[in-house]
Amino acid sequence: DQQVKQNSPSLSVQEGRISILNCDYTNSMFDYFLWYKKYPAEGPTFLISISSIKDKNEDGRFTVFLNKSAKHLSLHIVPSQPGDSAVYFCAASSFNFGNEKLTFGTGTRLTIIP
Amino acid sequence: DTEVTQTPKHLVMGMTNKKSLKCEQHMGHRAMYWYKQKAKKPPELMFVYSYEKLSINESVPSRFSPECPNSSLLNLHLHALQPEDSALYLCASSQDMGQGFQPQHFGDGTRLSIL
Numbered sequence: 769d770q771q772v773k774q775n776s777p778s779l780s781v782q783e784g785r786i787s788i789l790n791c792d793y794t795n796s797m798f799d800y801f802l803w804y805k806k807y808p809a810e811g812p813t814f815l816i817s818i819s820s821i822k823d824k825n826e827d828g829r830f831t832v833f834l835n836k837s838a839k840h841l842s843l844h845i846v847p848s849q850p851g852d853s854a855v856y857f858c859a860a861s862s863f864n865f866g867n868e869k870l871t872f873g874t875g876t877r878l879t880i881i882p
Numbered sequence: 883d884t885e886v887t888q889t890p891k892h893l894v895m896g897m898t899n900k901k902s903l904k905c906e907q908h909m910g911h912r913a914m915y916w917y918k919q920k921a922k923k924p925p926e927l928m929f930v931y932s933y934e935k936l937s938i939n940e941s942v943p944s945r946f947s948p949e950c951p952n953s954s955l956l957n958l959h960l961h962a963l964q965p966e967d968s969a970l971y972l973c974a975s976s977q978d979m980g981q982g983f984q985p986q987h988f989g990d991g992t993r994l995s996i997l
Binding site for chain 2: 800864870
């Protein structure tokens with residue numbers, strides 16, 4: 769039962785343009801949503817998060833949008849840079865007796881074309 | 883540079899061996915996590931330690947035995963593993979949740995191969 773889904777396994781975007789990565793979820797009890805970036809041979813690096821009570825959070829070139837009614841979130845990167853080429857994981861956070869549990873999507877490989 | 887350090891980076895072991903994975907953080911985080919990631923799959927939670935006590939075990943087989951000797955260190959003891967246990971094992975840590983939401987910070991992982 770995949771509670772967090774990223775339906776696009778890969779995405780190619782021209783340098784300087786906007787990259788949009790999408791994520792869908794099924795559990796309405798998630799408290800926070802996060803995006804992580806992963807380079808080969810490295811662990812996931814936290815990028816940006818959004819509370820379930822917000823609809824937008826922005827940090828520099830990265831903006832995350834949350835549509836709770838559609839159970840959908842997206843990550844916008846603008847302008848895209850070659851260093852943004854990586855695998856991006858969407859993750860959803862839930863809490864159980866004060867302990868956080870992250871559920872990850874399957875990832876989207878983003879390639880920025882110079 | 884990652885602030886969560888995992889050793890070794892690579893490990894090859896036979897099914898009868900006993901080995902341990904080590905994870906260390908010096909950020910003062912009080913929650914630490916083990917994840918398993920198979921190729922082309924997302925990380926899957928195995929264990930959560932909160933204030934050095936095991937708080938979540940995601941029905942992991944007993945051939946994986948976690949240990950948290952102190953607030954900075956997390957070990958994963960391995961014994962009698964199976965070939966399907968070959969994967970990337972990731973450690974993560976996060977701040978005390980009493981200070982509001984804090985994201986988990988990951989190490990670079992240990993790539994484990996079982997012969």
